[in-house]
Amino acid sequence: MSKKVLVLADVRDGELRNVTLESLAAATKVAEGGVVTATVFGSNAKDLVEKLSHHGADQVVLVTDPALDQYTTDAYFQAFKQVIEKVEPDVIFTGHTAVGRDVSPRIAARLGLGLISDCTGLELVDGKMVFTRPIYAGKAFVKKAVREGIVFATIRPNNIPALEADTSRSAVTEELDVQLEKDSLRTLIKDVVRKTSDGVDLSEARVVIAGGRGVKSADGFKPLEELASVLGGAVGASRGACDAEYCDYALQIGQTGKVVTPDLYIACGISGAIQHLAGMSNSKVIVAINKDPEANIFSVADYGIVGDLFEVVPMLTEEFKKVLV
Numbered sequence: 001m002s003k004k005v006l007v008l009a010d011v012r013d014g015e016l017r018n019v020t021l022e023s024l025a026a027a028t029k030v031a032e033g034g035v036v037t038a039t040v041f042g043s044n045a046k047d048l049v050e051k052l053s054h055h056g057a058d059q060v061v062l063v064t065d066p067a068l069d070q071y072t073t074d075a076y077f078q079a080f081k082q083v084i085e086k087v088e089p090d091v092i093f094t095g096h097t098a099v100g101r102d103v104s105p106r107i108a109a110r111l112g113l114g115l116i117s118d119c120t121g122l123e124l125v126d127g128k129m130v131f132t133r134p135i136y137a138g139k140a141f142v143k144k145a146v147r148e149g150i151v152f153a154t155i156r157p158n159n160i161p162a163l164e165a166d167t168s169r170s171a172v173t174e175e176l177d178v179q180l181e182k183d184s185l186r187t188l189i190k191d192v193v194r195k196t197s198d199g200v201d202l203s204e205a206r207v208v209i210a211g212g213r214g215v216k217s218a219d220g221f222k223p224l225e226e227l228a229s230v231l232g233g234a235v236g237a238s239r240g241a242c243d244a245e246y247c248d249y250a251l252q253i254g255q256t257g258k259v260v261t262p263d264l265y266i267a268c269g270i271s272g273a274i275q276h277l278a279g280m281s282n283s284k285v286i287v288a289i290n291k292d293p294e295a296n297i298f299s300v301a302d303y304g305i306v307g308d309l310f311e312v313v314p315m316l317t318e319e320f321k322k323v324l325v
C-alpha cells in the first residue's frame with residue numbers, strides 16, 4: 001500500500017549530510033509509489049531543494065525562518081511538529097545524528113508515537129516495514145516492526161546506500177510559515193566553535209584512521225592525519241587517547257562516543273576494549289596496527305599488522321600515495 005513518507009533534512013555548514021540522502025533512499029523504498037516529502041530548515045533551505053529532489057524527494061517543504069539556521073532543540077521541535085501536522089505522514093525518518101537523536105524522541109513523546117532508533121537496515125516483509133537495529137552495544141542485531149500507527153525511525157549514517165542522483169527529477173516545493181513561539185526558545189546560539197577539523201565528518205566518513213593511547217602524544221596523531229588525508233578519510237580516537245589529552249573528545253569513537261561504520265577503519269595503537277568496539281565493530285573492513293600480538297583489537301580485525309604504528313603508518317601512507325596521488 002502506498003505511503004506518505006517525511007524525511008527531516010540534516011544540514012551542516014549549509015550542506016546536506018549524506019544521511020539525508022540515505023534516508024530518502026529508505027523513504028523511496030517504503031513509500032511504494034506514495035509521496036516522499038523532505039523538509040529542510042533555515043534561510044538557505046531553497047539552495048538544497050535540487051539535491052533533495054535528485055535523490056528521491058517528490059515534494060520539499062521549506063521552513064526558512066532564520067531562527068532555524070542553527071539547530072536548537074526548541075526551534076526545531078516546534079517547526080518539525082508543525083510540518084508533521086501539515087504533511088500527515090505515515091512514516092517519518094530522521095538521521096541518527098546529534099540532531100535526529102535530540103529532536104526525534106521529543107516529537108515521538110509529544111505525538112504519542114513509538115520510535116525505532118539507530119536503524120541500520122530496512123526491508124519490506126508482506127508489506128510491513130521491518131527495521132534492523134543494534135542491541136547490547138552492537139553485539140547483536142534485532143529486527144523490529146511497528147504494529148500500528150505512524151512509523152518513526154532514525155537512520156544510522158553509512159548503512160543504507162543513497163540513490164544515484166537523477167537530475168531529471170524535480171520536486172514540488174512549498175514554503176511553510178511555521179509559528180515559532182520566540183519567547184519559548186530557551187537557547188540562543190551566539191557562536192559555533194569547531195573542535196574537529198573542517199575535513200570529512202567523522203560519523204559519515206568512508207575511511208576512518210583512529211588513534212589510541214599508543215600514539216603517545218598530540219604530535220603522534222600527525223602520521224594518522226597524513227594517512228587520512230591521502231585516503232580522503234577522517235581521524236578518530238579511542239577514549240584512551242582523549243583522556244590522555246592527545247586529542248579532543250569530539251573524536252572519540254565508542255560506547256560513549258561516536259558510532260562509525262566506514263568502509264575502512266584503521267585502528268592504530270588501540271587495544272580494543274569492549275567500549276571502543278561498540279563504536280566501530282560494524283565497519284566493513286577493519287585493519288588493526290598494534291605492537292602487542294595479543295591485543296583484543298585483532299579479534300575484530302580483518303587484517304592485523306603486528307608492529308610499531310610509527311613505522312607502519314608512514315609506510316602505508318607512502319604506498320597509498322603511489323596509487324592514489
Ligand code: FAD
Pocket residue numbers: 211212213214215237238239240241252253254255256257268269270271272273274275276279289290291292295307308309310
Ligand atoms: P590502551 O588500552 O592503553 O591501549 C593502547 C594500545 O596501544 C595497546 O594495545 C598497546 O599495545 C598499543 N601500542 C602502544 N604503543 C604502540 C605503538 N608504538 N605501535 C602500535 N601499538 C602500540 N573507550 C573508547 O575507546 N570509547 C568509548 O566510547 C569508551 N567508553 C567507555 C565507557 C565506560 C563506561 C568505560 C568504563 C570505559 C570506556 N572506554 C571507552 C574506555 C575503554 O575501556 C578503554 O580504557 C579505552 O578504549 C582504551 O583506549 P586505548 O585502546 O587507546 O588504550
